[in-house]
Amino acid sequence: MSTLSSPRTPRSLPLLLGESPAILSLRREIEAAARTDAKVLVLGETGSGKEVVARLIHEYSSRASRAFVAVNCSGIPETLLESELFGHTRGSFTGAYRDKPGLVRQADRGTLFLDELGEMSLRMQAVLLRFAETGEIQTIGVDGVTGRSDVRLITATNRNLRERIDAGVFREDLYFRLNIIQIHVPALRERAEDVMLLLRHYLHKASETHRLHCPELTSDAEQVLVAYAWPGNVRELKNLAERLVVREWDRPISSNDLPTEIRGSRETVSSTPSSNVVFTQESVPTARRLERGSGAADRLWDRLIAGENFWTVVHQPFKAHELTRDDLAALIHRGLEHTRGSYRALLGVFGLPPTDYKRFHAFLYQQNCNLPVGPYRTARATVRRQDRPASAYPPAC
Numbered sequence: 001m002s003t004l005s006s007p008r009t010p011r012s013l014p015l016l017l018g019e020s021p022a023i024l025s026l027r028r029e030i031e032a033a034a035r036t037d038a039k040v041l042v043l044g045e046t047g048s049g050k051e052v053v054a055r056l057i058h059e060y061s062s063r064a065s066r067a068f069v070a071v072n073c074s075g076i077p078e079t080l081l082e083s084e085l086f087g088h089t090r091g092s093f094t095g096a097y098r099d100k101p102g103l104v105r106q107a108d109r110g111t112l113f114l115d116e117l118g119e120m121s122l123r124m125q126a127v128l129l130r131f132a133e134t135g136e137i138q139t140i141g142v143d144g145v146t147g148r149s150d151v152r153l154i155t156a157t158n159r160n161l162r163e164r165i166d167a168g169v170f171r172e173d174l175y176f177r178l179n180i181i182q183i184h185v186p187a188l189r190e191r192a193e194d195v196m197l198l199l200r201h202y203l204h205k206a207s208e209t210h211r212l213h214c215p216e217l218t219s220d221a222e223q224v225l226v227a228y229a230w231p232g233n234v235r236e237l238k239n240l241a242e243r244l245v246v247r248e249w250d251r252p253i254s255s256n257d258l259p260t261e262i263r264g265s266r267e268t269v270s271s272t273p274s275s276n277v278v279f280t281q282e283s284v285p286t287a288r289r290l291e292r293g294s295g296a297a298d299r300l301w302d303r304l305i306a307g308e309n310f311w312t313v314v315h316q317p318f319k320a321h322e323l324t325r326d327d328l329a330a331l332i333h334r335g336l337e338h339t340r341g342s343y344r345a346l347l348g349v350f351g352l353p354p355t356d357y358k359r360f361h362a363f364l365y366q367q368n369c370n371l372p373v374g375p376y377r378t379a380r381a382t383v384r385r386q387d388r389p390a391s392a393y394p395p396a397c
Contacts, residue, residue, distance in 0.1 A: 021191075040154045118159030296327040
């Protein structure tokens with residue numbers, strides 16, 4: 001049995017729940033990383049559980065009896081981050097009313113977890129690089145080295161650091177220094193088979209916390225939840241569980257009871273003579289009916305198919321208010337018809353590299369144009385059959 005799923009896992013730690021192949025592989029990577037003191041770089045989307053991974057590496061390492069210190073680099077102003085990490089002396093800057101040892105000293109012989117590493121300024125990256133190479137502490141307000149700290153560095157980011165290196169906003173030498181062991185945390189949509197296991201766990205936890213009944217779900221609600229893309233990952237799922245519990249249901253929760261952005265994944269396919277997939281007002285995030293044939297969407301589609309880039313052809317005119325959300329939604333609708341509901345395949349159609357997936361999906365989500373993929377996947381057989389010429393069908397027996 002994997003130690004990460006065994007009963008000895010401390011209750012104070014978040015659990016790495018799931019039985020999907022992606023999670024089983026992740027557990028093996030965590031166990032391998034825990035056997036060494038090498039630096040670890042954890043990659044994954046916001047809300048996917050990067051800190052859970054870092055804590056489990058620490059817990060199953062030889063440093064488990066020492067401190068685990070977590071720092072969100074984006075949550076501390078750049079001017080204060082160095083002081084938080086390495087400390088300062090009284091009077092070294094305005095507001096420094098007393099000596100402060102710093103979190104690096106607190107983590108001595110333990111683990112220092114730096115989250116949101118990709119948001120760190122170039123100056124702080126240089127400071128961190130020096131510490132990562134030497135272990136030396138340079139306290140603000142003191143000339144020279146004031147001590148050393150033996151910490152294991154685990155860093156995490158939702159950014160593509162290679163892209164940031166190319167853009168000149170992240171140091172390549174720091175990347176190589178920290179990227180000894182690299183662990184990727186899968187997004188929730190990449191392990192849909194774990195959705196209901198996770199949801200039931202968090203429903204139970206929320207019902208215990210609020211001392212309320214743990215609700216049940218109908219099968220159609222479960223199908224919608226599994227089909228949903230979960231842009232906020234496990235954090236979004238946990239939030240949903242609490243929202244459902246506090247409403248105190250006196251019956252099983254159906255798909256109609258789910259939040260609008262989630263029940264939008266329910267299939268409501270039109271059987272019109274055209275091959276269009278049409279959503280009802282209720283099921284579409286944009287709260288509008290989508291039909292192919294938008295003049296602007298047709299023109300954009302033709303340019304994208306010809307090889308032009310989405311950011312140039314669509315994003316820039318949209319930001320300049322030359323395109324409407326209806327135009328954008330109609331274009332995405334046509335694209336998902338073409339790719340049979342695959343956003344990743346849509347990147348290629350729109351001239352984007354796979355590394356742009358997160359940025360692309362975030363833009364659509366922000367504009368409420370992240371159309372649910374369920375209808376396109378369900379309708380693909382019908383759409384393909386309607387699109388084929390009559391001569392393509394075999395003669396009836």
